Amino acid sequence: MLPGELTVAVARLKGAGPATLRDLHKLNIHTVAGLLMHLPREHVNRRDEVLLLEAASGKKMANTVVTIAAHSFFGPPHRQTLKLHVLDRQGTVAELPCFNRPFLAKTWPVGVQAWLSGLPESKYQSLQVAGFDLELPPPGHAPGTPLGLAGTMVPHYPLAGSLNHTQMARLVKQSLEDYAPVAFEEELPADFRSQHALVDLDSALRHIHFPPTLEDLKAAKNTLVWRELFHLQTAVLRRSLSSSSPNRVPVVLPQRLRQELLRRLEFSLTTGQMEVLKEIDADLSSSVPMARLLQGDVGSGKTLVAFLTALPLIEAGFQCALMAPTELLALQHAENAARVLDPLGVKIAFLSGNLKAAGRNALLEQLAAGKIDFVVGTHALFSDPVEFKNLRAVIIDEQHRFGVLQRQALLRKGEVVDLLLMSATPIPRTLALTAFGDLKTSVIRTMPHGRKPIVTHTNKMANQQKVYDFVKAELALGHQAYFVYPLIDASESLDLKDAQGMAAQLSSLFPTHKVGLIHSRLPEEEKTLVMEEFSQGKVAVLVATSVVEVGVDVANATCMVIEHAERFGLSALHQLRGRVGRSGLQSYCFLVFGENLTDDGKTRIRVMMETTDGFKIAEEDLKLRGPGDIAGARQSGFLKLSIADLGRDLPILMACREDLLQRLSRDPGFELPEHAGLKRLWEKCPPFSDELVAL
DSSP states (O other), X not given: OOGGGOOOBGGGSTTOOHHHHHHHHHXXXXXXXXXXXXXXXXXXXXXXXXXXXXXXXXXXXXXXXXXXXEEEEESOGGGXXXXXXXXXXXXXXXXXXXXXXXXXXXXXXTTOEEEEEEOOEEETTEEEOOSEEEEOOOTTOOTTSOOTTOOOEEEEOOOOTTOOHHHHHHHHHHHHHHTSOSSOOOOSOHXXXXXXXXXXXXXXXXXXXXXXXXXXXXXXXXXXXXXXXXXXXXXXXXXXXHTOSOOSOOOOOOOHHHHHHHHHOSSOOOHHHHHHHHHHHHHHTXXXXXXXXXXXXXXXXXXXXXXXXXXXXXXTTOEEEEEOSSHHHHHHHHHHHHHHHGGGTOOEEEEOTTSOHHHHHHHHHHHHHTOOSEEEESGGGGSTTOOOSSEEEEEETTGGGSOHHHHHHHHTTSSSOEEEEEESSOOOXXXXXXXXXXXXXXXXXXXXXXXXXXXXXXXXXXXHHHHHHHHHHHHHTTOEEEEEOSBSSOOSSOOOOBHHHHHHHHHHHSXXXXXXXXOTTSOHHHXXXXXXXXXXXXXXXXXXXXXXXXXXXXXXXXXXXXXXXXXXXXXXXXXXXXXSOOSSSOOEEEEEEOSSOOHHHHHHHHHHHHOXXXXXXXXXXXXHHOSHHHHXXXXXXXXXXXXXXXXXXXXXXXHHHHHHHHHXXXXXXXXXXXXXXXXXXXXXXXXXXXXHHOO
């Protein structure tokens, strides 16, 4: 039996009452298989005895059997806190404060023995163990004797609700004893396991929870990492092979409209843009539909490349669609398309969920009749009523904002559709090999001529007046500024500035300049009006939330002030900084942060000061956040890796990929005897969904 075939509900386990089930469901654990694959995040070494003095002097965890020597209480009379006094076999005394746990006086009466795990520290002229675990001594342990080999490696799991590690371990152990077979079936090919010195799956899965030794734990982790990345790459590469057969007649596309647009431009394309267009043209003329990811930092000119991609197809009689994640960004693309493409005779339309019924129905009729060449819109483009006469290309901007299934829905609007995904959030190499492993990748690394590097400053909240003074000087020169805040309005629980409150305050600080406000709760008409006034220079200061993170392009804006910058992710900070520096004017970004920065907050600020390279920032973002959001598939459950780490395990990922490329080239359907286990795995309980990997 394969682990994934253990579909017994966790409700069948002893001790899994309603409260426990609710907490398990919060962790997305519904079956025994799900429970077994909910792997420990760490193990506490309870095998080797560490006495209290040794632990305190070495600043490490104590692990020993102690005797409860006394109880005492401290604190005000109405809120007394219990303190357990314990004694190890060397006679060392320690105090265990039991905050909010007075019941431990009955659980651990004076004179009994307990197994103690915790970090002792010298405080208040005594040895204190504030965070501790107490359990019954291991079976067979004689009082006053060394712990010996009686201890275990204790698993600590990701938890939810009131679940604790002991409960989780008990449920996992019961699952292995009552429902797991004598040995789990091995699905990885024997030669692959032998080449990489992997242990069998049965041992790996049992030892990852309850390892007899540290060596067994290491071997189990290694095996499961290889297994997980092997199956992830299988899902990606099988999708790539299944879509590689020719399914259209290659054509030579006309170039008159594209050349006309290039002639009208007041500037030349960058080297990066020209190289990318060559790669895209090769795809468009191929017998295989294009599936390409276009990466380029903010301001690198991806939108123009998108328009230049569409023009030969439109001239050949096809339709193209450009989808953006927000109405604000989609509307800006539509306006740019109208400005650039309309003079060439291209029929353009804008579609969003807020379009009135009469206008929407007329637009849908024209789209179905082929009277619209280029449609720009939001997710409304893939809704059921939308039909195309001859859709040939789908261009998706800020692709990580869309789920994989949403992208697929739009592709199904045509017969043989070319796909161009665009991202201003550079995809780290590790993620490109996983979420986008079946896509060709193009990168625009050059920036338009004349752009100056953005100067980034950090300021503590207490010194923010200096920032306001600097912005005032820039406004006096006729330039514009953004002020971005993490909240729309004030919060009772968070001591943070908010956009609505600061809009009024900034109006007082800059009385001779018009201040505009934009956030996600404003009606679309109001958002559009504010953005038009900012673009036209009528609004000098735009106060906003991260709604302006993508797509906003105002060349005259030279200052980006991000207050409470520590509250934003690296990707958002990078995107926000990219809203300035869109012309030859020197631009500035101010990261204003509060007190008591978290470690992650400090890391984000440091990275933003060290580099403007979007790829380096993306790598750091991947380390901090994990891959789901960047992949654009968290909503679909993709890339929720249980044990592998894309940053740490890149060599393993590459080795799996190379191995699978060879296997699938000679046996794409896993029909050979040595691949029988893989065939059964993907038929019975696939570890990754093909649907989630398909783009």
